[in-house]
Amino acid sequence: MERKKILLVDDSRTVLLMEQLILSRPAWELITVSDGAAAVEAAQAQRPDLILMDVVMPRMDGFEACRRLREIEATQAIPVIMVTTRAEARSVESGFTNGCSDYVTKPIDSLELLTKVRSFLGD
Amino acid sequence: MSHEDRFSITLDPTLLAPEEPPAPLDAATELVALRSRVAELEAEQLRLSEQLVSSERRKLDLAALYVASQRLHERLDRGHVLEVIREILVNLVGTEEFAVFELARGGRSLRLLDSMGVTPPTSPLPAGSCAISRAVAAGQPSEVASGASGCWPGAPAPTICVPLVVEGQGIGVIVVFGLLQQKPGLEPVDRELLDLLRVHAATALHVTALPSGEEAA
Numbered sequence: 001m002e003r004k005k006i007l008l009v010d011d012s013r014t015v016l017l018m019e020q021l022i023l024s025r026p027a028w029e030l031i032t033v034s035d036g037a038a039a040v041e042a043a044q045a046q047r048p049d050l051i052l053m054d055v056v057m058p059r060m061d062g063f064e065a066c067r068r069l070r071e072i073e074a075t076q077a078i079p080v081i082m083v084t085t086r087a088e089a090r091s092v093e094s095g096f097t098n099g100c101s102d103y104v105t106k107p108i109d110s111l112e113l114l115t116k117v118r119s120f121l122g123d
Numbered sequence: 124m125s126h127e128d129r130f131s132i133t134l135d136p137t138l139l140a141p142e143e144p145p146a147p148l149d150a151a152t153e154l155v156a157l158r159s160r161v162a163e164l165e166a167e168q169l170r171l172s173e174q175l176v177s178s179e180r181r182k183l184d185l186a187a188l189y190v191a192s193q194r195l196h197e198r199l200d201r202g203h204v205l206e207v208i209r210e211i212l213v214n215l216v217g218t219e220e221f222a223v224f225e226l227a228r229g230g231r232s233l234r235l236l237d238s239m240g241v242t243p244p245t246s247p248l249p250a251g252s253c254a255i256s257r258a259v260a261a262g263q264p265s266e267v268a269s270g271a272s273g274c275w276p277g278a279p280a281p282t283i284c285v286p287l288v289v290e291g292q293g294i295g296v297i298v299v300f301g302l303l304q305q306k307p308g309l310e311p312v313d314r315e316l317l318d319l320l321r322v323h324a325a326t327a328l329h330v331t332a333l334p335s336g337e338e339a340a
Contacts, residue, residue: 014194014210021186085219087305105305107217110183111176 003029004121005046009039009062010054010083015106019052019083022110023117036060040068043075050120052113053100055084055091063098070099079120083108184312187215188319195323201331205237208297208324213239216313220279220300224248225328226259226293233259233296236328241300242277258284259293264317283309285317287325294325 006028008019016032023030033042036053037060043051051069055062062082069075079101084091087105095103101120104113117123194207205223212221220240224233232247233256248256253274254267264285271280279300287295297320302308309317 012210012214014190014207015214017190017194018187018215021190022183085213085217085303087303106214106303107306108214110186111180 001027003027004050004123005029005031005048006117006121007039007042007046007048007051008032009034009036009051009057009065011035011057012054015054015083015108018108019113022108022113027123028117028121036062036065036068039065040072040075043069043078044072047074048078050117051078051080052083052104052117053080055082055086055095063094066095066098066100081116081120083113184315187312188315191215191316191319192323195320195327199331201328204324204327204331207327208320209237209239211316211320212297212299216299216309216316217303217306218299218301219303222298222300223295224255224259224298225287225295226250232256236295241279242275244275244278248274255281255284255296255298258298259286259296261286262288262291262293264314264321283317285321287328288321289325289329294329297324 004027006023008016008023008030009032010016010019011034013034016034020030020032031042031046031048033039035057039051039053039062040060042048053062053066057065060068062084066080066082069078069080080099081102081104082095082100083104083106084095085106086092092103102116104116191207191211194210195204198204208223212218218240222238222241222243223236225236226232227234227247231250233250234247235243250256250259254271255274258265258267258281261284264283266283267281269280273280281298281300282302283299285297285299286293287297297317
């Protein structure tokens with residue numbers, strides 16, 4: 001059975017390690033990058049089934065990366081879950097305006113993240 | 124006693140008789156019994172599911188402690204260690220208002236190493252001058268009583284002080300001034316993370332301050 005691909009985007013290696021431990025499953029292949037620009041490139045190259053995207057990152061933030069992904073035909077349908085410390089209503093609204101599919105605040109609730117990922121991947 | 128008498132076996136004749144089948148239940152009684160059994164099984168399934176969720180959550184809490192520890196000790200570079208302390212506080216504990224202090228040589232003042240979300244002090248904090256500097260000797264993380272004042276001009280009141288301890292000696296302190304909006308308070312895993320920082324962040328910082336082999340020679 002083909003493994004589902006999840007692209008993890010965060011400039012914090014601590015967060016990437018945590019996400020990898022939370023999402024470590026035989027059925028899922030995890031790809032990591034550390035900024036929004038790399039995320040747009042990786043999404044076009046790898047065609048992941050789901051993207052977990054941090055917001056505050058160097059080179060290109062998560063909102064901009066999400067907007068770019070929605071403009072590219074090959075990546076516009078990939079669901080994006082924003083993962084961020086910003087929980088204010090304005091920030092959440094900005095995420096959805098820029099095309100994200102869901103929102104998870106940090107510190108990450110592991111079980112909440114797992115539930116959302118399973119929901120988007122149909123597992 | 125003959126050979127036959129010694130080894131003969133006498134069976135109880137009642138054991139050989141066929142068992143009487145149980146009296147058949149009427150349908151209504153059987154239905155009640157089955158429903159009761161189903162309810163028992165559902166309750167047991169719920170209990171096992173809750174136990175599974177609890178175990179899964181605990182496993183992931185332990186993963187956070189593992190990640191924090193691994194990251195703190197992966198490089199002997201002070202800048203890297205401070206960056207990792209920042210990542211742990213922001214992403215795992217849930218604060219963007221904190222400061223990290225180190226006891227200066229002689230132990231008479233606290234020097235700022237890093238801060239986020241607060242106006243930094245313009246000079247070292249004299250030892251014993253406020254809740255933060257007194258926390259260095261405390262040995263254990265502590266929550267500061269509400270109403271405490273800030274330790275320098277423009278500083279908010281500290282809420283949590285985590286002394287950095289190496290071999291029983293305080294070498295500094297991590298101060299948390301507030302948690303993220305979505306974080307109502309510290310959870311048990313947060314306290315475990317702060318306790319991990321108390322020892323492992325202290326060791327990592329202490330090691331990076333030691334002279335290298337070349338310098339020592």
